[in-house]
Amino acid sequence: MAEVKIGIVGFGFMGHCHADMLKTIDDIKLVAVADTNSNQLKEIPEGIKTYSCIDDMLADADINTVIISTPNPSHLEMVEKSANAKKNIICEKPAAMSVAQFDQMIKAAKQNNVIFTVHQQRRWDKDYQIMKKVYDNRLVGDMYIIKSQLYGVNGNMHDWHVFPEMGGGMLFDWGVHLIDQILDMVDSEVDSLYADVRNVINKDVDDYFKIILKFKNKVMAEIELGTYYLTPKRAWFIGGNKGSALIDGFHGEGKIVRTAHLLENVPGKITMTAAGPTRSFGPPEPGLLKEEPLPEVNVSHRDYFTHFVKAFKKEEELVIKADQVRRVLSVMDAVRKSAKTGEAIRFECKAR
Ligand SMILES: NC(=O)c1ccc[n+]([C@@H]2O[C@H](COP(=O)([O-])OP(=O)(O)OC[C@H]3O[C@@H](n4cnc5c(N)ncnc54)[C@H](O)[C@@H]3O)[C@@H](O)[C@H]2O)c1
Structure with missing residues (x-):
């Protein structure tokens, strides 16, 4: 064949x-x-x-x-x-x-x-692949937080997406991709999950959700989506002990920010702000922050099918494996449970 x-x-x-x-x-x-x-x-x-x-x-x-x-x-x-x-x-x-x-x-x-x-072609989104490279190569050191944010202005769902029985709503839509990306990125097991899922302007299906995943390697991931956020954005943030990486836009526009010297035991300098004096949150001293470009990637959604053809010819394994898809669906089941009960869920699943 x-x-x-x-x-x-x-x-x-x-x-x-x-x-x-x-x-x-x-x-x-x-x-x-x-x-x-x-x-x-x-x-x-x-x-x-x-x-x-x-x-x-x-x-x-x-x-x-x-x-x-x-x-x-x-x-x-x-x-x-x-x-x-x-x-x-x-x-x-x-x-x-x-x-x-x-x-x-x-x-x-x-x-x-x-x-x-x-x-799951969004494994080959440019913004995601850049952040995966930041994660895989530990470019900001030991990481504590990953944020994946998607905000829109359209608000209303369309066609069959307005019906719960048709699998409508944003969790079943972009939610599947955003969860899949995080589980593909973080090389650890999910420890616990907390989620809030809301209908902001849609009557029957969700149009806003926030999901907080804590992994066994201490990384925390926060996924937030809103169709009625009214400040359109596709953003990523990864915070680590050697810097911060951020993206604002589907094309992966962003930077890595580091400090010029270690900030341990720096004496507090009082800055007056409109909200009163602060020693921790004033503007950075000149020269403190340095910026670096994000890593380059060369990906497209075509890669989904070129990989499929190779798997078909038995030249390589499938990239999107059934057990990974099952893990995403397990997380979605837990998201619904947490949103319903308002409680965090202890969640055992293999990442990668
Ligand atoms: N991977 C992605 O990024 C992505 C993006 C959009 C949609 N989707 C998924 O693709 C699927 C289709 O979404 P869509 O937006 O193209 O919907 P759509 O309504 O535009 O198209 C669905 C088509 O299926 C046809 N259809 C319905 N029942 C059928 C049946 N029993 N036999 C044959 N044809 C039938 C309809 O007539 C329609 O033409 C959904 O599962 C959706 O979640 C994935």
Whole structure:
């Protein structure tokens, strides 16, 4: 099997994104698309077959791999059908609505000996990869805090994202990516988790959450997202005992800040501020802070598919592994539990 021959089920927003992306990847070919809504199958480029349901597409022997980009609650049915038809599977995130559902998917894939992975392409986001390099190379020393923040101005969810039973809301949306990034970055087990999940302006689904993860290696990670924050931002902060690394923007704009000399036992200098005198929080003395550029990375979402092709050809392992996806879903289950009870959850899971 030299070439990945793809059938996409669910040819809406993400299905179209996949079709465009696949054109740019070697050894992968879009063979067919399936959608129950015939309007989505208009203007399909010549040579690509169309089907009105997944069953007919799965009977097509020209396809060896299915991309599932239908709404969230249908993923289990789509994965089981594709596995039983002996097709490899790339499922959109969130792969499942719960860990229990995901276990059924893993079982179906194992029984049929097919590849099963999830489209967590945000592992190749530039901002994330820069911060992962800061973490992996300990560029700010021993780290104590990682912040991942995503704020927007649109507020309202759209289409099926407004319905809880459809897996709507931001936790199931960007939440999956933001949690996956942190679990991929921190090379330690999660010790405990506290979360608050809110509906700020949406009636039935969440549009704000804060998740605090404490890891066994003493690193704390804080993930915060709000669609009605009204100060748009994609930001990262990593604090360590040899400096701070910060990013403000999807393109990874930011810096590493260090102090010119160690700040142990420095006598307190009183500074008068509008909020009164302070010895610890006045402006830095001239020359105290030095800035360095962040590390360079060269990544794109194409890398998701180029790695998939290599795994398909057995040249390397899958990057997005089922046990990692299961860990993300376990954290999401714990997030919901903590948000409901208002209590921190002791949480045992393997990171990496
Ligand atoms: N990885 C990412 O960054 C990312 C981004 C956006 C969406 N997604 C995921 O992609 C999936 C689809 O989201 P979307 O925004 O493209 O939704 P969408 O509503 O734009 O498209 C879904 C399509 O599936 C079709 N469909 C529904 N039920 C079907 C069925 N039983 N058989 C065949 N077709 C069916 C609909 O007609 C529609 O065309 C979701 O799981 C979502 O979470 C992932």
